Amino acid sequence: MDKELKRMIRVFTAMCILFVVLIVYLSCFQVFTAPKIKNNSYNKRLWIDEENILRGMILDRNGKILAYSEKTEDSSIRHYNYGSLYGYIIGYSYREYGKAGLEATYNNELLNLKESATLNEIKKIIEPNGEGNSLKLTLDHGLQEMANGLLKGKKGAIVLMNPQTGEVYAMASQPTFNSSTLKEDWKRLVENPDSPFINRATSGLYAPGSTFKVVTSVASLETPNVETNYDCSGSIKIDGYKLKDYGGKAHGKLDLEEALVKSCNSYFAQMGIQVGKNKLGEVSEKFMLNNQIPFDLPVKKSSFPYKEGMGKTDLAASSIGQGKVLVTPLNMALVASAISNGGDMVKPILVKEIISPDGKVIKTNYTETISTVTNSLVANELKDMMVEVVKRGTGTNARIKNIKVAGKTGTAENASGKTHAWFIGFAPADNPKYAISVILEEDGTTGGKSAAPIARKLMIEALNRIK
Numbered sequence: 001m002d003k004e005l006k007r008m009i010r011v012f013t014a015m016c017i018l019f020v021v022l023i024v025y026l027s028c029f030q031v032f033t034a035p036k037i038k039n040n041s042y043n044k045r046l047w048i049d050e051e052n053i054l055r056g057m058i059l060d061r062n063g064k065i066l067a068y069s070e071k072t073e074d075s076s077i078r079h080y081n082y083g084s085l086y087g088y089i090i091g092y093s094y095r096e097y098g099k100a101g102l103e104a105t106y107n108n109e110l111l112n113l114k115e116s117a118t119l120n121e122i123k124k125i126i127e128p129n130g131e132g133n134s135l136k137l138t139l140d141h142g143l144q145e146m147a148n149g150l151l152k153g154k155k156g157a158i159v160l161m162n163p164q165t166g167e168v169y170a171m172a173s174q175p176t177f178n179s180s181t182l183k184e185d186w187k188r189l190v191e192n193p194d195s196p197f198i199n200r201a202t203s204g205l206y207a208p209g210s211t212f213k214v215v216t217s218v219a220s221l222e223t224p225n226v227e228t229n230y231d232c233s234g235s236i237k238i239d240g241y242k243l244k245d246y247g248g249k250a251h252g253k254l255d256l257e258e259a260l261v262k263s264c265n266s267y268f269a270q271m272g273i274q275v276g277k278n279k280l281g282e283v284s285e286k287f288m289l290n291n292q293i294p295f296d297l298p299v300k301k302s303s304f305p306y307k308e309g310m311g312k313t314d315l316a317a318s319s320i321g322q323g324k325v326l327v328t329p330l331n332m333a334l335v336a337s338a339i340s341n342g343g344d345m346v347k348p349i350l351v352k353e354i355i356s357p358d359g360k361v362i363k364t365n366y367t368e369t370i371s372t373v374t375n376s377l378v379a380n381e382l383k384d385m386m387v388e389v390v391k392r393g394t395g396t397n398a399r400i401k402n403i404k405v406a407g408k409t410g411t412a413e414n415a416s417g418k419t420h421a422w423f424i425g426f427a428p429a430d431n432p433k434y435a436i437s438v439i440l441e442e443d444g445t446t447g448g449k450s451a452a453p454i455a456r457k458l459m460i461e462a463l464n465r466i467k
Contacts, residue, residue: 056110056132058090058102060141061167061352066090067103067179080179082141085148087177088199089139089297089350094182100197102135102351105296109133109354109363131357138167138352146461147172150454155441157200157329160458163337163426163435165367166346169462171330173200202299205326206439209412209447210263210394211422212321214335214382217260219275219283221378226274228256236266238316243269246411246446257385261393263409265320272319273312280319281306286373287335288345289327294370296350302327322413333437336424338371339386340406340432343379345371387429395423397452400460404429407455409447418442423451427459434462 054076055069067090069076078093080086091101099107108114112132147158147170160170175196177189189196198204220226234250236243245251245265251258259267272280284304285291293299303326304318317323330348338345347368354363373379386406389395395407407425414420421440426432436459438451 052130053111053113054131055093056112056355056357057134058110059134059136060139060144061137061169062140063136064141066137066141083178083180084176085144087179088173088197088201089137089171090179092179092182097182097186101199101297105298106135106351106354110135112357133357133362134355135351136353136355138169138349139171140169140462140465142465143170143458143462144172146170147458148174148176150457151440154443155194155200156439156443157204157437157441158439158454158458159201159329159333159437160462161333161337161348161435163340163432164346166337166349167352168348168350169434169466170458171199171201171350173198173204199297200439200441201329202295202297204328204439204441205300205302206329206420206422206441207323207412207414208321208325208327208332209410209420209422210265210268210321211332211335211408211410211424211447212319212325212327213260213263213268214339214386214408214424215284215287216268216272216275216280216319217256217382217385218287218374218378219280220256220271221381222283222374223275223279226271228271230254230259230264230267230270232259232264232266234266236269236316238269238273239312241313241316243316243320257388260385260408261388263389263394268320269316272315277306277310277315280304280315283373284325286371287338288331288371289325293328293331293334294347295330299330300328302331321410329437329439332422332424332439333435336407336426336437337432337435338373339379339382340426340429340435341379342376343372343374344369345373383429386425390425394446394448395425395452397448398423398425398456398459400427400456400463403427403463405456405459406432407452409452411446411448414442416442418444419446421445421449421451422447423455425455425459427463433466434459 058067067080069078091103093099093103110132151172151174158172161168175194177196231253232251234245234248251262251264289302289304314323318325347370349365353361356362390398390405390407394409398405398407405427406429410422412420421443423438426435436455438455
């Protein structure tokens with residue numbers, strides 16, 4: 001009898017363990033895995049909803065229709081009015097290739113689906129031929145056209161935004177793809193070595209070059225007792241490694257402002273060592289490096305791996321935006337925004353409103369501060385220095401008549417051998433309404449020569465279009 005009882009206890013224990021394992025598995029699946037499967041763009045159940053519901057429109061900030069759906073006998077056709085102009089932003093929605101861009105991020109909203117599957121099924125019974133919600137973007141179609149035109153024939157990205165509200169007015173990435181002709185172009189696109197499906201504005205990771213000196217400057221201004229005067233001889237030796245200034249030019253005696261105006265590598269290399277990797281890393285993270293930037297599209301994390309045993313040589317290189325530092329153009333637009341905004345970095349906004357089929361605004365994305373990168377005294381001091389960069393330094397090609405512009409150029413070395421050309425800045429400097437980031441990938445020129453004029457043209461257009 002004792003043996004029989006022990007056998008029953010073992011069987012019962014085993015059944016209890018199996019039951020607990022099953023419960024744990026189902027719980028984990030429901031919490032962690034189910035949402036990913038549900039929202040996966042290749043989930044065929046999503047396309048059943050597409051047949052029953054007319055997908056909502058996507059509009060620019062002025063109500064211009066960028067994408068809409070038209071009902072057919074069997075299903076519906078998605079129309080993209082401006083093809084490649086919004087390919088990497090709006091993305092696409094195709095049975096064969098899934099969904100990307102805003103079509104993926106806001107799929108439930110565009111189909112007017114609730115989180116509850118039960119509510120969705122009831123909705124389909126009551127209203128089998130319903131309409132989805134529309135998205136009103138912060139983008140200005142005219143500025144978007146111009147930004148893409150300024151990048152024509154180049155690889156790179158542009159982000160133009162309002163530093164006070166976070167609204168993105170233009171986001172260009174080249175090369176790109178045409179959402180309307182995706183079926184015809186698919187094979188050519190996936191085989192293209194220039195990766196046209198990558199939104200370089202949000203997912204391109206680049207060495208920032210001298211634009212990163214803005215971050216190093218903040219660390220310098222916040223660190224007490226650093227020596228801000230330096231005599232530049234055209235190069236500096238750090239642990240036996242010789243770091244040169246652009247063209248080997250000796251800048252002579254400099255303070256922080258003159259070093260930023262002339263973009264002196266030697267100055268900022270030794271400054272980075274003075275402030276130390278922990279301080280520079282702390283300031284970098286306030287500028288959202290090593291952090292996830294909240295946005296309506298996927299964003300790659302910019303990185304500054306200062307906690308990974310960084311020596312003096314790496315720290316010096318990082319202080320001038322080389323070495324191990326990698327950033328996205330969106331992140332650098334936010335760097336400029338934060339300085340222009342007195343040290344407050346606001347969340348970038350691409351989708352301003354979600355509008356119901358009957359025209360009611362059911363959700364609005366409001367301005368939100370995501371980081372205070374420094375205090376207003378430091379931000380304003382640096383702002384004045386950036387004005388001098390454009391007034392009489394490396395950024396003179398960004399000057400606008402009767403408008404005070406602040407900025408910083410960058411020329412970043414990379415493995416290809418051709419430099420990236422950068423410009424970040426904002427205008428009007430006294431009351432900033434536009435912050436901008438421009439990168440020309442592997443352009444082989446300097447930021448002052450090629451990226452600054454692009455920023456200038458787009459900011460002039462913005463000043464005339466958006467009041």
